[in-house]
Amino acid sequence: xxxxxxxxxxxxxxxxxxxxxxxxxxxxxxxxxxxxxxxxxxxxxxxxxxxxxxxxxxxxxxxxxxxxxxxxxxxxxxxxxxxxxxxxxxxxxxxxxxxxxxxxxxxxxxxxxxxxxxxxxxxxxxxxxxxxxxxxxxxxxxxxxxxxxxxxxxxxxxxxxxxxxxxxxxxxxxxxxxxxxxxxxxxxxxxxxxxxxxxxxxxxxxxxxxxxxxxxxxxxxxxxxxxxxxxxxxxxxxxxxxxxxxxxxxxxxxxxxxxxxxxxxxxxxxxxxxxxxxxxxxxxxxxxxxxxxxxxxxxxxxxxxxxxxxxxxxxxxxxxxxxxxxxxxxxxxxxxxxxxxxxxxxxxxxxxxxxxxxxxxxxxxxxxxxxxxxxxxxxxxxxxxxxxxxxxxxxxxxxxxxxxxxxxxxxxxxxxxxxxxxxxxxxxxxxxxxxxxxxxxxxxxxxxxxxxxxxxxxxxxxxxxxxxxxxxxxxxxxxxxxxxxxxxxxxxxxxxxxxxx
Amino acid sequence: xxxxxxxxxxxxxxxxxxxxxxxxxxxxxxxxxxxxxxxxxxxxxxxxxxxxxxxxxxxxxxxxxxxxxxxxxxxxxxxxxxxxxxxxxxxxxxxxxxxxxxxxxxxxxxxxxxxxxxxxxxxxxxxxxxxxxxxxxxxxxxxxxxxxxxxxxxxxxxxxxxxxxxxxxxxxxxxxxxxxxxxxxxxxxxxxxxxxxxxxxxxxxxxxxxxxxxxxxxxxxxxxxxxxxxxxxxxxxxxxxxxxxxxxxxxxxxxxxxxxxxxxxxxxxxxxxxxxxxxxxxxxxxxxxxxxxxxxxxxxxxxxxxxxxxxxxxxxxxxxxxxxx
Numbered sequence: 125x126x127x128x129x130x131x132x133x134x135x136x137x138x139x140x141x142x143x144x145x146x147x148x149x150x151x152x153x154x155x156x157x158x159x160x161x162x163x164x165x166x167x168x169x170x171x172x173x174x175x176x177x178x179x180x181x182x183x184x185x186x187x188x189x190x191x192x193x194x195x196x197x198x199x200x201x202x203x204x205x206x207x208x209x210x211x212x213x214x215x216x217x218x219x220x221x222x223x224x225x226x227x228x229x230x231x232x233x234x235x236x237x238x239x240x241x242x243x244x245x246x247x248x249x250x251x252x253x254x255x256x257x258x259x260x261x262x263x264x265x266x267x268x269x270x271x272x273x274x275x276x277x278x279x280x281x282x283x284x285x286x287x288x289x290x291x292x293x294x295x296x297x298x299x300x301x302x303x304x305x306x307x308x309x310x311x312x313x314x315x316x317x318x319x320x321x322x323x324x325x326x327x328x329x330x331x332x333x334x335x336x337x338x339x340x341x342x343x344x345x346x347x348x349x350x351x352x353x354x355x356x357x358x359x360x361x362x363x364x365x366x367x368x369x370x371x372x373x374x375x376x377x378x379x380x381x382x383x384x385x386x387x388x389x390x391x392x393x394x395x396x397x398x399x400x401x402x403x404x405x406x407x408x409x410x411x412x413x414x415x416x417x418x419x420x421x422x423x424x425x426x427x428x429x430x431x432x433x434x435x436x437x438x439x440x441x442x443x444x445x446x447x448x449x450x451x452x453x454x455x456x457x458x459x460x461x462x463x464x465x466x467x468x469x470x471x472x473x474x475x476x477x478x479x480x481x482x483x484x485x486x487x488x489x490x491x492x493x494x495x496x497x498x499x500x501x502x503x504x505x506x507x508x509x510x511x512x513x514x515x516x517x518x519x520x521x522x523x524x525x526x527x528x529x530x531x532x533x534x535x536x537x538x539x540x541x542x543x544x545x546x547x548x549x550x551x552x553x554x555x556x557x558x559x560x561x562x563x564x565x566x567x568x569x570x571x572x573x574x575x576x577x578x579x580x581x582x583x584x585x586x587x588x589x590x591x592x593x594x595x596x597x598x599x600x601x602x603x604x605x606x607x608x609x610x611x612x613x614x615x616x617x618x619x620x621x622x623x624x625x
Numbered sequence: 626x627x628x629x630x631x632x633x634x635x636x637x638x639x640x641x642x643x644x645x646x647x648x649x650x651x652x653x654x655x656x657x658x659x660x661x662x663x664x665x666x667x668x669x670x671x672x673x674x675x676x677x678x679x680x681x682x683x684x685x686x687x688x689x690x691x692x693x694x695x696x697x698x699x700x701x702x703x704x705x706x707x708x709x710x711x712x713x714x715x716x717x718x719x720x721x722x723x724x725x726x727x728x729x730x731x732x733x734x735x736x737x738x739x740x741x742x743x744x745x746x747x748x749x750x751x752x753x754x755x756x757x758x759x760x761x762x763x764x765x766x767x768x769x770x771x772x773x774x775x776x777x778x779x780x781x782x783x784x785x786x787x788x789x790x791x792x793x794x795x796x797x798x799x800x801x802x803x804x805x806x807x808x809x810x811x812x813x814x815x816x817x818x819x820x821x822x823x824x825x826x827x828x829x830x831x832x833x834x835x836x837x838x839x840x841x842x843x844x845x846x847x848x849x850x851x852x853x854x855x856x857x858x859x860x861x862x863x864x865x866x867x868x869x870x871x872x873x874x875x876x877x878x879x880x881x882x883x884x885x886x887x888x889x890x891x892x893x894x895x896x897x898x899x900x901x902x903x904x905x906x907x908x909x910x911x912x913x914x915x916x917x918x919x920x921x922x923x924x925x926x927x928x929x930x931x932x933x934x935x936x937x938x939x940x941x942x943x944x945x946x947x948x949x950x
Binding site: 266455462531532572 | 663664666669670673674677689690691692693694695696698699702727732775776778783784785804805806807808809810812815816817819820821822823831834835836838839841907908911912
């Protein structure tokens with residue numbers, strides 16, 4: 125069956141009225157749970173799994189997939205409006221998106237996120253349709269040394285995430301790395317920094333940390349003075365992008381899509397890197413890097429495109445190899461199995477209508493999402509006019525409920541309190557939370573892949589340079605360091621890391 | 626006299642009434658089954674399939690609550706602490722029997738802090754290798770492990786995971802150690818096996834059948850006494866000359882300690898009905914397993930399995946020196 129016949133079959137399946145309905149329900153639900161702080165696609169899909177019993181396999185999987193990529197759209201809404209990222213990817217959007225909202229440019233920020241996501245989603249879906257099997261093969265050549273090298277490169281380039289003092293940024297990364305160590309060491313089973321609490325064995329919950337250091341800390345800061353938040357509400361100006369905005373977002377969207385599509389395919393944590401990597405790239409390439417962190421529209425366009433592209437391409441290892449790239453994909457495996465289909469290399473041949481139907485539905489879903497989200501922008505922006513005394517308790521309550529619903533672990537709620545206070549202290553000290561989150565997310569991955577590479581090579585360090593992909597990535601990382609150290613560039617870097625105060 | 630008799634009857638009646646009402650009324654609200662692992666995993670899938678039918682039988686919704694973390698001991702601990710009213714139950718697998726040895730300060734005792742209700746299924750495991758691994762048969766593999774030992778890598782899904790247990794048993798049966806490479810779950814481990822980054826593993830059919838049938842990985846044996854219907858060409862470990870490697874991932878349904886007998890009976894009847902359900906049987910078959918018989922879906926059978934398995938695993942885990950804390 126050639127690709128066009130396959131896609132034809134896919135669209136015939138996806139365009140059945142019932143399947144369009146399921147797709148719509150999925151993306152609508154996804155948008156809603158994405159918007160509610162804390163409640164993410166993981167909890168929603170887990171809760172909806174029993175309902176999918178009674179649906180057809182195609183309908184069920186189309187709906188669940190819709191929830192996942194729908195949540196990527198919705199997640200950026202709260203990140204932009206109230207600085208509350210629900211997932212690692214939207215944490216990056218919060219950096220500049222929230223600053224845009226504070227300047228009264230919430231509308232353009234939301235529109236940028238929606239348009240960037242739509243473009244990225246469409247491109248990534250095409251990629252999925254044409255190249256899924258060979259891409260999945262290529263991703264398999266990434267072993268532990270390659271992932272280690274990729275994460276080293278990611279960490280080094282992402283230092284650009286900070287826009288304050290470089291010393292403080294490094295301190296935040298290290299703090300994040302340390303926080304990431306909490307939990308049971310997977311190699312020896314030894315609990316680290318758990319203080320005897322088994323609730324901490326699986327580590328700190330990312331959502332607790334993110335909601336705490338970004339959202340709750342921001343609420344505390346807002347409550348300090350009446351003036352700040354009135355400024356934020358009153359200055360909402362235009363809702364749509366200007367011609368100049370369009371010109372500024374084009375290149376970041378294209379680069380973000382490319383980066384996200386490539387990184388999303390890697391099952392070992394590549395999708396996590398995509399938004400961080402895109403942000404760093406945009407800041408490096410920008411002629412005005414000092415605007416980043418203060419409301420640069422490129423800082424929203426790039427990462428949003430990257431994370432949505434990665435969300436789509438992370439289906440590639442699942443659909444072609446049966447390998448879940450992250451927890452949401454693991455739930456999708458569960459959904460497949462409940463429907464009596466074991467995901468794996470056979471799905472494409474045994475169930476062509478299902479395979480191509482899901483792919484076609486993703487494009488339809490992205491179209492539905494952009495149609496759904498653009499008119500909603502006005503409504504979301506109005507949310508900012510809700511009196512803060514009403515808004516902030518609601519945010520905190522939803523965040524706690526959402527966080528608790530993920531693992532039913534009360535320590536995740538304690539985590540919000542702890543990291544909220546910590547985040548507030550960090551704001552007062554002029555430290556950025558973004559590098560902390562980066563360290564927290566990438567630190568454990570770095571350690572895991574490094575140690576695994578060393579175990580497999582039986583202690584031989586040369587494994588990192590004798591394997592070609594790893595060697596190239598590490599050479600690039602070295603290049604980044606040399607560039608940063610070159611005297612001619614030192615002046616420019618001094619501009620990038622302007623001291624704020 | 627007559628009056629007194631009537632009074633006595635009335636008094637007795639009012640005393641008995643709540644008890645009778647309780648027994649009849651159970652369950653009058655949704656029942657929660659704690660699954661101590663993440664949603665989407667094999668144990669979760671088994672639980673949801675069974676829970677769906679039990680829900681019909683009980684006339685009340687059966688909710689699956691995933692409480693992952695600490696190798697399943699967190700969720701099990703929550704179930705142990707729950708009210709013994711039949712509204713909070715637990716589905717746990719073989720990990721229930723290894724936890725007392727793996728976790729040296731476990732806050733619950735699997736044998737005394739739970740009311741066993743019944744066994745659910747025993748999922749077989751398969752000894753697998755990367756697709757281009759040299760050994761042709763299980764006997765060859767055993768020789769190769771003996772000869773090359775730690776030069777070979779064995780991947781598992783983390784401390785206490787079924788693949789970890791099977792690995793310990795395999796190395797003990799062969800009498801040689803390999804280099805163990807732990808992963809965070811089955812997914813990443815399978816990725817590296819497919820990519821040829823590691824040599825061997827042993828995992829539940831739930832996770833391996835599709836990859837074996839597609840020829841993406843090599844399979845040497847199935848770790849149960851009989852061959853499987855959907856992998857008929859795969860010999861058993863006994864046929865392959867390694868009878869000591871016999872292990873299956875058994876799952877059981879428990880309540881907190883002190884569950885009323887009538888509640889246990891009601892739940893056990895619902896469990897038996899679920900295990901006889903057409904859809905459950907069919908889906909279990911697709912997972913490479915079968916529901917246990919009605920005789921095994923009983924408190925007695927579960928207690929016996931749990932007791933003997935705790936005794937089986939204790940020396941193996943201690944010899945391997947693998948402890949979680």
